Amino acid sequence: MNRTYLTPIAFVIVLFTSSITLAQKKKPLPIIDVHVHAMNVRPGGTDLCPWFLSDMPGGDPHKEAPAFIREGCADPLPVAQSTEEYERLLLEEAERLNVTYVISGDANVIHRMKNKAPKRIIPSLGISNANQMTPEAFRDSISSGYYKVMGEVAPQYQGMSPSDMSLDEYFAIAEELQIPVGIHMGTGGNGTINITNPKYRASLGRPFLLEDMLARHPKLKIWVMHAGYPMVDEMIALMGANAYVYVDVAGFIWSYPKAEVHAYIKRLVQAGFGKRILYGTDLMMWPGLLKTSIGLIENAGYLSHDQKRDIFFNNAVRFFNLDPKDFE
Numbered sequence: 001m002n003r004t005y006l007t008p009i010a011f012v013i014v015l016f017t018s019s020i021t022l023a024q025k026k027k028p029l030p031i032i033d034v035h036v037h038a039m040n041v042r043p044g045g046t047d048l049c050p051w052f053l054s055d056m057p058g059g060d061p062h063k064e065a066p067a068f069i070r071e072g073c074a075d076p077l078p079v080a081q082s083t084e085e086y087e088r089l090l091l092e093e094a095e096r097l098n099v100t101y102v103i104s105g106d107a108n109v110i111h112r113m114k115n116k117a118p119k120r121i122i123p124s125l126g127i128s129n130a131n132q133m134t135p136e137a138f139r140d141s142i143s144s145g146y147y148k149v150m151g152e153v154a155p156q157y158q159g160m161s162p163s164d165m166s167l168d169e170y171f172a173i174a175e176e177l178q179i180p181v182g183i184h185m186g187t188g189g190n191g192t193i194n195i196t197n198p199k200y201r202a203s204l205g206r207p208f209l210l211e212d213m214l215a216r217h218p219k220l221k222i223w224v225m226h227a228g229y230p231m232v233d234e235m236i237a238l239m240g241a242n243a244y245v246y247v248d249v250a251g252f253i254w255s256y257p258k259a260e261v262h263a264y265i266k267r268l269v270q271a272g273f274g275k276r277i278l279y280g281t282d283l284m285m286w287p288g289l290l291k292t293s294i295g296l297i298e299n300a301g302y303l304s305h306d307q308k309r310d311i312f313f314n315n316a317v318r319f320f321n322l323d324p325k326d327f328e
Contacts, residue, residue, distance in 0.1 A: 028098040029309065030327040031294065032316035034182065035152070035225055035250035035280030038105030038113065041079075041086045048286045049073035054257040056190050065195050077288035087113055089287035094120045097290060100327070101283070102182075102320075104152050122320070124149035124182065127170060129158050135169040142177055148320070150174045151182025152225060159199035163212040171213060175220040180320055183210070186226040187252060207234040214242055223278055223319065226251045232264055236271045246319050247273075249311070250280030253293050266302050274303075278319065279312045 052070035059065055080086035091113060094101060103110055104124035114121040125147040127133055133141070141147055150170070155162055162183050174181050186205040193200050207228040214220065227247035228235040239245050247268065253261055268277055281293045297308055317324050 029313065031097065031099045031279060031312045032102065032320075032322075033099050033281050033283065033290065034102040034223065034248050034278045034316055036090075036101040036103040036283040037152075038103050038107075038109035039083070039086060039285060040106055040109065041081070041083045041285045043081045045079035045081070045285055046071060047076035047079050048289070049076050050254050050289075050292050051256065051258055051261075053190055053255045059191065059194065061194075065191060077286040077292065080285045080287060083109065086285055086287070087116075090283070090290075091117050091120060093287050093290045097294065099290065102149055102151075102280075102316075104149070104182075119326075122149065123147045124151045126150075126152045126154075127167075128152075128154045129160070130166045130170075135173060138170055139173050139177075142173065142179055148179070149182065150179050152184055153181060154184035156184055156204045157188065157197050157200050159201055159204070161204055161209045163209055168213070168216065171217050171220055175217045178221075181220060181222045182225050182248070183222055184226065185210070185224045186229040186231065187256075189255070206231055207238040210238060210245075211241075214245070220244065221319065222246070223248055225280070226282075227264065227268065227277070229256070229264060232267050236268065236273070239273055239276060240271075246276040246278055246315065248278040248280035249297075251282035253281070253296055254289055258296070261296065262300060262302070265300065269303065269307065274307050275310055275315055275318075277311050278316050 046069055049070045049072070055070070080089060087109060090101070093099065094117065100120055100122060102122045102124050103113065104126040110121070110123050114123060123146055125138070125141055127138060127150070142150070153162070153167070155164055155167060160166070162185070171181065185207055188197060188200045188202070205228065207224060210222070210224070214222070221244040223246040224235065225248050227249055229252045235247065239247070249265060252264070265277070268274070279297065281289050283289050297303070297311055300308070303311070316322070
């Protein structure tokens with residue numbers, strides 16, 4: 001009987017090749033992005049330079065408004081040129097990187113994406129003022145079971161505090177039905193008042209403005225979008241006083257200088273809140289933002305592997321009461 005024997009060198013080569021093949025086939029660990037926008041995209045948008053707010057020159061009120069998004073970097077992120085392309089690329093990125101989206105915005109876009117990839121989409125119902133939807137309609141929509149989250153709630157862009165009583169009935173419904181809430185707090189972008197949002201007020205992004213609303217709804221679970229950037233002292237104090245307050249790192253994670261982003265996240269972790277930080281992108285019409293934002297956390301040398309997994313996945317599983325087995 002003929003037998004074929006591998007030399008030691010050949011055996012090592014076979015073993016090494018098999019290891020590479022297995023590594024290539026291995027699926028990335030699951031990630032939950034808690035801050036994604038469902039959008040109708042028009043052609044002609046601008047590519048994005050990550051960390052574009054590293055240089056924020058002032059403008060002249062009698063000339064053209066300062067650019068909100070800087071152009072001209074070496075490796076810009078391409079903008080989607082249509083809603084169809086945006087939906088397709090976001091779902092392709094979700095599959096490739098093993099990401100599940102908590103997504104709010106255009107209802108038609110959410111439904112199409114949910115139908116195409118039901119395990120990748122957690123629908124969220126956003127409302128920022130009482131003119132958008134009556135409390136009764138809001139209750140009906142949440143009670144249907146389709147929407148699992150309330151957000152993005154963004155009264156700051158309306159010139160309102162999150163504790164404004166016009167929103168109180170909606171928060172009461174979310175508290176009653178045990179629906180988690182995502183509330184925009186903090187930065188609105190470079191020159192947002194001058195360019196797109198004249199009612200926006202930086203002072204209305206103070207995390208302490210949440211206290212009266214939270215006192216009225218002690219069993220409401222919220223996460224502060226953008227982690228209240230740049231008001232980290234108030235954010236830490238609020239989280240210390242309220243056990244059901246989490247934050248996400250969306251938006252500022254890819255727009256402000258890297259050193260500033262890392263310093264802000266590191267401060268939250270040093271203050272003891274590593275298990276209440278949620279990963280989020282504020283993903284819009286630039287699908288490449290997902291990989292870019294993931295890379296910032298992956299390359300954060302001050303975070304351990306376990307701390308990164310908490311931010312990427314474990315904290316969201318706990319916050320949204322998900323079953324980790326559903327992501328295996």
